[in-house]
Amino acid sequence: MAHSGINILFAGQNFTRLLGGLWVSAKISIVSLVIGILLGLLLGALRTLKNPVLRTILRLYLEFFRIVPTVVLLFLFYYILPKNFNVNLSAQIVAMLVFALWVAAEMSDIVRGALISVPRHQKEAGMAIGLNGPQLYRYVLLPQAVGLMIPATINLMTRVIKTTSLLLLISVMDVVNIGQQIIEANRQVYPNGAFWVYGLIFILYFLLCYPLSAWARHLERRQNNNA
Amino acid sequence: MATPLLQVEHLEKSYGDVHILHDINLTIATGSVTVLLGPSGSGKSTLIRCLNGLEDFQSGQLTFSGQPVTPNAKTWQQLRQKIGMVFQSYDLFPNLTVLDNILLGPLKVQHRSKAEAQEQAVKLLKEVGLADYQDAYPRQLSGGQKQRIAIVRALALNPEFMLFDEVTASLDPEMVRGVLEVLRNLAQQKMTMLVVTHEMNFAREIADQVVFLEEGHILEQTPGQQFFANPQTERAQIFLNSMDF
Amino acid sequence: MATPLLQVEHLEKSYGDVHILHDINLTIATGSVTVLLGPSGSGKSTLIRCLNGLEDFQSGQLTFSGQPVTPNAKTWQQLRQKIGMVFQSYDLFPNLTVLDNILLGPLKVQHRSKAEAQEQAVKLLKEVGLADYQDAYPRQLSGGQKQRIAIVRALALNPEFMLFDEVTASLDPEMVRGVLEVLRNLAQQKMTMLVVTHEMNFAREIADQVVFLEEGHILEQTPGQQFFANPQTERAQIFLNSMDF
């Protein structure tokens, strides 16, 4: 065939369309990460309290999101909940919601782990000068835990970004979905277009995630050196 | 006799099934220095922690300044402003500067004015010889410096009673002196203190009374000089011998 | 004079830009006990670690048993069988039983027969009073017991020279005695030893010679009794005063 496969990327608006799709993935990641991390901080702090009821509920919340694959969650929130309850959200909103809840769950575990690894005598030293519960978290525990949770949090970020590749299942026009459109539209002209399109998507994801991973590793190394 | 600052009656403490403290009775007079001695694991730290509510206990009555203490979170949080405590491990908050460590309690717990609290903090820092370290972070300090700051942090709340749990145990020998100096000054200023220490020479010098604990029982509660010259129990004698190797 | 066991000449050591040890010259006679003293941060640990290759140094010459030491990984690995070391922190391998900790070196490094090595291990364990703990795991032991095992582990390689870096510093006071007892016995058996310690009474008793280090310089290298009675430098005098508070 006369057409070299790489041209598929530059025909018409294809390249811009793919970047547009990437932006959708990025936008969903960013929004869900911001909301999820904030919520996760709160839930993680709550999980270190002694209240057994609260603990059980939050534990179940975590387990639910840990056990149910993302694909199922997306289906559940996009198709099943609207059918049974009267809420109808757009695909992007659902994606953000599902990811945010998932991030919050994973984050709550990271936060909890970091909080309880702040040495006990730090907490006691805070109590000994009369700080109350919220003040303990605000001034002593959280600031010290933040350093411990940053690398794990960044790893979670890359996982979220990578998981956006499943969004085509609920009709989000993300980069994979647009890639799919381009591949199928050109199947006759560029039978091997798929490799170029997927190759580009591969690189795009790498470009999004690699800086984050490198940053996480840098922070981790710095922490180990300080320890 | 004047009202004692702290009175402990029939205090019992267990961890789960393990009985740690047995029928503790203890009186601490205002302005006196009590040294708590006893072998490792005898319950010294546990007792001292019960006295400012870091551990709860099963039964017994505490009376502070003539007021019975109802042991709940609220009471303790109030009371801890009057009862300062310094631990063995360096426990400054690593995320705050020296000054912020000291001001946290006065500003956030006692809601005092920043100017006034800071003035007091600087004065205290001067007294322990660390006026230049206001803006340092704990990691930039030596162990002995950290412990002196920890003492200042407790004092900044203007407590009536200070608890010290082996505050020199993790220090290099050369650092010990500076910290003990601070404690000695406090004693001279008639601060009421309860001190756990392994520095026998220091204990001998400073103790108005010695409480000797073994396996959670108070075996002796004797005036300081008498204890070191002539302990009442054989166990205390053996303990004293083992200490001056 | 007989060949010294170890001779250090003009040793220089830096971490990056920071010069830690300056022109260290040191002679250790076979069968003698050298005590290394000096304030915290003066470089005692660094020096002792240079002597068995845990730190490398920039220049200088070591001579062990009359043989110059070429400082490379291979030489050190060989030499470490002759130079035992015990650290301040409890450093038993937590994944191995007491006996396996002790036998690791004799079996895997020295390839000795299991029966013979085990016999020796049991004998050594008896000597430190821990014959019953062969199959225990380190976590089941107290700090003092762990340190005694660590000493046995080093001795099991039949070293000619032992390095001790503050081996009692992390111990509860009551545990210290047992460990020092073991060191004292070794000295009586004419083991050549280099000891860093803060236990001054013990140092005075055991030291054939004292090396006093400050800021990486050897200020004194004096026979033991002379040092404690009458140190040559003012700095050492101040140091000694600070130690018996």
Add this chain to the structure above:
Amino acid sequence: MSWTIIQQSIPVFVQAFWLTLKLSFYGIIGAIIVGLIASFLRYFKVPVLRQISAAYTEISRNTPLLIQLFFIYYAFPEIGIKISATAAGISGLIFLGGSYMAEAIYGGLQGVAKIQVESGLAIGLSRGQLARYVVFPQGLTLSVPAIAANVIFLIKETSIFTVIAIPELTNTALDQIGLYYHTDESLFVLVIAYAIILIPLSLALTWLERRARRGSFGN
């Protein structure tokens, strides 16, 4: 939701269940082996191989499994490497999981106290012996919780095998939905199936974490 429909679909799901378990099992074992090798190369600073393994780790961690599988299954035959869907799925899981396991294992090795390494050196152990008797036994124990967390993560990732037409659990559920449109029932069975696999693992993870924190090795 109808029980009859659920009952009818059980046999298909049982098959998918075993297939998911089987693929996960081989994938995870393989990932652990790759992780061991990669952390071994990194630990011993093996020249060249270490750089290769580092590059592999970056590619593996920073790209989605979906795309990785696509290349393994659809693109590799073009350059003469053709493996079955099952093998491709397992390879993909190994490719992705290997780097996650390597991080977990290497993290554990780094957690081994420096004093442990030094006291090993002090009794004359060579670097290899040190690794064999001290660093790996302790490090692996330390990394068990992280490995367990990765196991859960990798099992869930098998749901992406649908892109290469492997009838594992998720694919089966989606297919059932496409064929018969009993969405609620299919997803319900799917969640139950994953729960049967993952809940015990998750409990084990909690237990392991707690044990690690209590420091079964604490000196």
Add this chain to the structure above:
Amino acid sequence: AETTKISTIKKRGTIKIAVFGDLPPYGWVDKNGKRQGYDIALAKQVGKDLGVKVKYVQVNADSRVDALNSDKVDLVLANFTVTPERKQVISFAKPYMKVSIGVISPKSKPITKVSQLSGKNLIVNKGTTAEQYFTKNSKGATLQKYDSKTQQFNALKNGRAAALADDNSYLYAWVKNNPKYTVGIKHLGPNQYIAPGVKKGNKSLLKWTNKEITKLNNNGFFDKNYKQNLKPYFGSDVTAKDIVIK
């Protein structure tokens, strides 16, 4: 949730239609991001005749019924084959297209009878008529179910199965570009129909759509649509009669 009547759609000013985005020539997206295809042309006409704007919702095969039932869309125009199972959960309007299943295989090892598939692998595309058919009558063949046309044709070219079953119109088009393969089985099973899908109980929209299809049939819309969208793709092996319903 409550169903959307014609009146509500008109009031809203838009109709939400589920379409495919990756299935040329029925529903796909061109290089400028514009939706194209046989189903899309129908959707446009529906919008025009209703006097409302069309909002496309891209779906994949598995989610067409759920898109209706969760009110994500009012109408499905996405190569939707009428089957008894689907009829139980949604309503179909009058069909606008017919399809028949074919099977392609390499010329070197042609499959000409279903019985030859026994013990072999057969590729199908999820959500297609062929998948439905072979799931029920597999005749000993093992199905490999792919998500997209690209995937299924790639798999066939990589020799992952003995044959591939799909709408025969497709297969004719594909073998034109891939002369090593042949449509060994040209028709299989009864004719199947493609129809618009409507949420069950949405009588008002169903009635309107039925009338619309009849009207469009009569005024030759589908023939025109065929010429415009399908003919260039399928070439001359397929004729309008094979696809358009008269």
